[in-house]
Amino acid sequence: MNALDLWDIHIGKRHPFNDRAPRIDNGTGRPTPDRYFDPAFAAQEWDKVFARSWLLAGPASDIPEPGDFMKFDIGPESFIIVRDNDGSVRAHYNVCPHRGSQLVTTDLGSLDxxxxxxxxxxxxxxxxxxxxxxxxTFRPEVLCHGTDLSSVRCEVAAGLVFVAMDPDIQPLADFLAPILPQLELYEIDQMYVVQHRRSDWGSNWKGGVDAFAEIYHLHAVHPQTQCLMDDRTQIDLWPGGLSRQFVPFAQPSQRFADQDSVNPGIQMMLRDAGLDPASYQGTARETRAAVQQAKRRRSDELGLRYERFSDSQLSDSVVYSVFPNVQIGCHPEAVFLHRFIPHPTDPNQFTYDTCILYRHVDAPGYSAPAWMGLGAEVDLSGRTRPEVVHTALGEPPCLGEVLDQDSDLLPVVQKGARSRGFRGPLWSEQEGRLRHFHAELDRLMGA
Incomplete structure (x- = not known):
């Protein structure tokens, strides 16, 4: 089956989930490269983009009970997101109104x-x-200036908590409207974090967004992926900088010479779906359909309700960009959250924050996709919330082969962006999500 053919075998027609979004033409302009390294640009970006956007603080599953809180740091700011006694979720600047001390210093906790x-x-x-x-000992006129914490807008959608510093920002559900029903299909609100890693990279945060918003680079940076995933596929764009892309798994890239042999990578995906590679009779190009059908059989046996998904959702990763700095990689069993956190002062650095959310099903053969790299030591039961593993700039991030390759390359790209010989990016149609992101960035920067 061709990667671009997103028809569903089980219903014999194109699934509505796979419908293309109306075309958005973001033109052919070439932005100047100063957006990647200029401190003045970064300062305006904070005020005009981050201070006026919905920002993903974390999964709601991290604060299930009253008093549970998570700390969310981004740029120069820090926020406390907390479950109130009435069950609502609130967010405050992590700062005491008296002298400015931060109130909490741990990533997660529980307090009354x-x-x-x-x-x-x-x-x-x-x-x-x-x-x-x-x-x-305080004069009443001093305390009248205000002693409560400074709060910010906080809303929950699809099991994810967002905050906004702009009190007049549009409701979160309105912003996410084009993709919210799609995200809700994955029932992220029933998932919980099983791995959380944070690492500092020598690149502008937009370099991270750019790299994760296209798969045009896979053949060059991650050639080991070409035997089991395609890199020519559907891209959809929506207003507000929102986008998605299907990343087809369990079949070779069209660039890969051998389209028939069932290589070890594809064998891994067959096993994931409950199929025995030794008895599989098809070719590599037929494996994706076999995986989809096997997962439907598993759903029928275990009551997983996969009928709500299209065939491509069962085999592929559907990756969403949520402006400004989030990528969400969706899979029926687990979801990747990627956040690209700008450095408080240096536009040549950012923090890459990634976590995997998983929904436990106690059944033989059911697990997170093997390609996510969760080792046997990872607790998938949900009984324990793993600590955040943070590696500083210059330390090996140990994120897995593919992500480590990205962390090695992005500083090279960042250095080139500062060269007088680089006049700005030239984006292909395969990089349509990048152009769309930067068009929204420029809209806000010019507002």
Whole structure:
């Protein structure tokens, strides 16, 4: 089956999930490269883009009970996202109104209230000040300036928590409207984090977005992937910088010479679907369809309700770009969250934050896709939330072969972007998601 052929065998026609979005023409312009390294551009970008956008803080599953909180750091800011006693989710700047001390320093935790470590002022989960230490020593006119935490907009969609510093921003559901029903199909709200890694890379954050928003580079940077995944596939664009791309697995790239042999990579995907590679009679180009059909049989046996998915959703990764700095790689059993966090002061660095969310099903053969690289030591039960593993700039990130290759290459691209000989990117149609992202970036920068 050709990667571009997204018809569904089980219904004999094109599945509505696979329908192409209306065409958006972002032109053929060539932006100047200063967006990748200029401190002045980065400063404006923070005020005009990040301060006016919905930002993914994390999965709602990280704060299941009242008092559970997660810390979200991005650029120069830090936020506390907390489950309130009434079950709602709230977000506050992670700063005490008294002298500016941060209130929490851990990534995750659970508290019945927030206590400032500097002078022990106390705040309820909703941000209201409960206690000012030695309040009688303050003139009333001083405390009248405000003693509550500064809160920000916070909304939940598809099991994911977003915050926004702009109080007048459009509702999150309106922003995500073109893709929200698609994301909800994956039931991310029933998944939980089984791996969370964070590493500092020597590149602008947009270099990370660019690299993860196209698969045009796979044949050059990740040639080992060509035997089991295609790199010519459907791209869809929506207003607001939203986009998606199908990444077909379990079949060789059209660039790959051998389209027949069932190589070890494809054998791995057959086993993932419950098929025995030793008894499989088809060719490599037929494996993707076989995987899809096998997963439908598994769904019928285990009651997984895969009838809500198209065939391509069962075999492929469907990758979404959520402007400005998020990629969500969706698979029925698990989801990848990728965030590209700008450095507070240096536009030549960013932090790559990635986690895998998984939904446990206690059944033989059911697991996260093997290509996600979750080792036997990873607890898939959901009983424990893994700690965040953070590697600093210059340390081996140990993210897996493919991601380590990206982390090695992006500093090389960043150095080239600063050359007088580079006049800006030239994007192909395979890089349509990049052009779409930068068009939205330029729209906000010019607002």
């Amino acid at each position: 209230r927030f206590t400032c470590p500097f002078h022990s002022w106390k705040f309820a989960l909703d941000g209201k000040c409960e206690s000012v230490t030695d309040a009688e």
